[in-house]
Amino acid sequence: MQTAMVLTVTLNPALDRTMIVPGFREGAIYRAQEVYYTPGGKGINVSRILHQLGTSSLVFALAAGHIGLLLLDLLRREGLALDFMFLEHGETRINTTILDPESGIETKINELGPWVDQNAVEGVVKRLATLLRPGLWVVLSGSLPPGAPEDLYARLIECIHERNGAVALDTSGPPLALGLEARPRLIKPNRVEAEGILGRAIQNVRDGGIAAWQFARKWGCQVLLSLDQDGAVWTDGCEIWWARVPRVQIRQSVGAGDALLGAFLHFSLQGFPPPKALRFAAALATAVTISGEIARFRADDLESVLAQTSVEPL
Structure with missing residues (x-):
């Protein structure tokens, strides 16, 4: 395999189970119309998108038990480059999405994941240090497993900086x-995540642009803010761009935000200027919601959505 351009880190991966249940309401008994099992976790989804677009990446994941072994096997079948670190105890989690195709409403039930102790945390830091090199993009994404210190990502970012890498969080x-x-x-926050840090609601695109700009100015970073069907905003604290996407019939949205990030990195690494990378990334994320699959898109969907996607300054 060629040297990876991106390293994705998923410390709390999952086996994603999507159940299609027409007319779903709580408190009743149903038979699922369809059920899909997909290796999941935000970093894994980013690598899946990069793989489809032709950018090489390496998946680093923390896994456990029989579900962890199944996850590893399924990802190998997808052709992704993998570096798994297995815990001695516990089971990799299963996350369940129940989608009612009649209403378009999704119900998500996420398990916590296996517990990690201090030895496992130190093992993660040491293993990642061996994978780093100057110029490598490292994607740190998703929740931390139970037991991991809340500042673990901050610690990993400092380690990556020491080795002259670039971090997407x-x-x-x-x-x-x-x-x-x-x-x-x-x-790459979404609307809810940004609201949680800022302590106020983001009610429209203008609010999103202001929020993204404030993040960029305060913390000196680029911001790729996903706004669901309102598209996405990118800023570096100077320019602010909004990608307007068409309204579509959403089959499922799991992995759409990861697709946005993966596609933006891919097109940026190809030398596209930020507005153009944003347009392609927002269109691809929308195409993922049409596909019915987690972090996958069809070329004809992307072509159709891209023709209806525009970017404009805010």
Whole structure:
């Protein structure tokens, strides 16, 4: 395999189970119309998108038990380059999405994941240090496993900086707040995550642009803010661009935000200027929601959505 241009880190991966249940309501008994099992975790989804676009990446993941072994096997079948670190105890989690195709409403039930102790944390730091090199983009994304310190991403960002790498951070809550203090190159919050840090609602695109600009100015990073069907905003604290995407029939949205980040990195590494990379990334993320698969897109969907996607300054 060629040398990876991106290293994705998923410390709390999952086996994603998507169940299609027409008319789903709580408190009743249903038969699922369709069920899909997909290796999941935000970093894994980013690598899946990069693989489809032709950018090489390496998946680093922390896994455990029989579900962890199944996850490893399924990812090998996808052709992804892998570096798994297995815990001695516990089981990799299963995350369940119940989608009602009649209403378009998704219900998500996420497990916590296996517990990690201090020895496992130190093992992660040491293993990652061996994978780093100057110029490598490292994507730190998703939740931390139970037992991991909330400043673990901040610690990893400092380690990556010491080796002249670039960091994209996509997480939430305290790990995001603490990670911001370590100055990642790029962050990819969604609307809810940004609201949690700023302490106020983002009600429209203009609010999103202001929020992204404030993040960029305060923490000196690029910001790629996803706004669901309102598209996405990118800023470096100077320019602010908004990608307007068409309204589509969403089959499922798991992995759309990861697709946005993966595609933006891919097109940026190809030398595209930020507005153009943003347009392609927002269109591809929208195409993922049409596909019905996690972090996958069809070329004809992308072509159709791209023709209806525009970018404009805010």
